[in-house]
Amino acid sequence: MVLLIFIFNYSKNILCDKNRNIYNSTCKTSIDSYKKCYKHVIELVPNENVANGIETYFFLKNQLKTIDKTLNISLYWNQDDRLKPFTNLISSKNQCQILYVGANQAGTDGIEFIKQYQYCHVWFLEPVLQFYDKLIHSDKILRELNTGKHHIYHIGLSNKNHLIDVTLKDIQESEAVTLVGKQDNQQYIDNQQKYKLILRDIAEILFEFNILSKIDNITFNGELNLLHLNCEGCEYDVIERLINTNLTKYIRIIQFGSHRPSTIRSSINQRYCCLQQLLSITHQLQFGIPWAWERWLRYDLINKND
Known part of the structure; x- marks a missing residue:
C-alpha cells in the first residue's frame, strides 16, 4: 500500500512534542515534508472536478476501460477503514464521548459506534433539515435516543457560529450537502426557496455539551474520545479551529x-x-489516504494499555 506508507512516513518525520501548545505553531510550507505532501495530493487528483477519492476511482476506471486495465480501489478510497477497531478509544474510567458530525440521513457510523462501544455516548449532529428529519424518524436511532444515553442535534460545526442559507436544489442535487462557501453566495439565492442551517463553533460546543470544562482560562478538564467528521468540507474549518484554540490535545x-x-x-x-503538519504536533497518523478517510491518535495513547 504505497500511498498509506508515504503518508505515514510523512507524519512521522515531523518533529513533535505532545506537550507543546499547538496554537504557537504555524504551517511551514517551505519544509520538504510539506512539499512532498503537496506534490502527492496533486498527483492523486486526475481531474480538477473530482471531490473525493471515490470520484477519482470511478473517473480513472472509466478511462481504463478503453485499454482493458484493472484499478485497485484501495489506492484512492478506504471507506471501510473508518469502522476498524480504535486503539485506546476509552480510558480506564470507562467514560466515552463521541462527536459524530455529518450524520446525514441514516446515522450509519453512529449506530455502529453504539454497537461496538457500550460505554460511549454518541452525539449525532446534522444541520440539513431534510436529513435531520429522517434521522429522528429512524427506528434504530429512536431506540437509542430513548435510552437517554445518546443525543441528536440539528446543527453542523464550523470555526464560528453562523447561519447558512441553502436552496432546495442544493439539497436535492446530492445525498450529501457541502456548506463550505455557502455564506459567500447569499446574493445568488435571494429569489429561491431557501432553508436556514445552523453552524456552531466547535470550540464552544465542546464546553456546552460538558465534554470539556474550564478550570481556569488556560486549563481545561475532560476529553473527547472521538471526533468523527464526515461533513463534506467542514473538516478544514473545524480542525483548524481546534488547532488555533489548542484544543486538539x-x-x-x-x-x-x-x-x-x-x-x-x-x-x-x-x-x-x-x-x-499541524495535527502531527499532538497526534500520530494511524492510516489515511488524501481525499478519503484518515485517523489520528494522540501521542500519549500510543502503546498505552488502559
Whole structure:
C-alpha cells in the first residue's frame, strides 16, 4: 500500500512534542515534508472536478476501460477503514464521548459506534433539515435516543457560529450537502426557496455539551474520545479551529473524511497539507489516504494499555 506508507512516513518525520501548545505553531510550507505532501495530493487528483477519492476511482476506471486495465480501489478510497477497531478509544474510567458530525440521513457510523462501544455516548449532529428529519424518524436511532444515553442535534460545526442559507436544489442535487462557501453566495439565492442551517463553533460546543470544562482560562478538564467528521468540507474549518484554540490535545482520536469542495478548491491542497503538519504536533497518523478517510491518535495513547 504505497500511498498509506508515504503518508505515514510523512507524519512521522515531523518533529513533535505532545506537550507543546499547538496554537504557537504555524504551517511551514517551505519544509520538504510539506512539499512532498503537496506534490502527492496533486498527483492523486486526475481531474480538477473530482471531490473525493471515490470520484477519482470511478473517473480513472472509466478511462481504463478503453485499454482493458484493472484499478485497485484501495489506492484512492478506504471507506471501510473508518469502522476498524480504535486503539485506546476509552480510558480506564470507562467514560466515552463521541462527536459524530455529518450524520446525514441514516446515522450509519453512529449506530455502529453504539454497537461496538457500550460505554460511549454518541452525539449525532446534522444541520440539513431534510436529513435531520429522517434521522429522528429512524427506528434504530429512536431506540437509542430513548435510552437517554445518546443525543441528536440539528446543527453542523464550523470555526464560528453562523447561519447558512441553502436552496432546495442544493439539497436535492446530492445525498450529501457541502456548506463550505455557502455564506459567500447569499446574493445568488435571494429569489429561491431557501432553508436556514445552523453552524456552531466547535470550540464552544465542546464546553456546552460538558465534554470539556474550564478550570481556569488556560486549563481545561475532560476529553473527547472521538471526533468523527464526515461533513463534506467542514473538516478544514473545524480542525483548524481546534488547532488555533489548542484544543486538539483534549481529543483522543480525530477521524475524518477529507473532501475537495468546489468553493475552496484553489486552496484545498495547501490547507490539507497544513492540517497534516499541524495535527502531527499532538497526534500520530494511524492510516489515511488524501481525499478519503484518515485517523489520528494522540501521542500519549500510543502503546498505552488502559
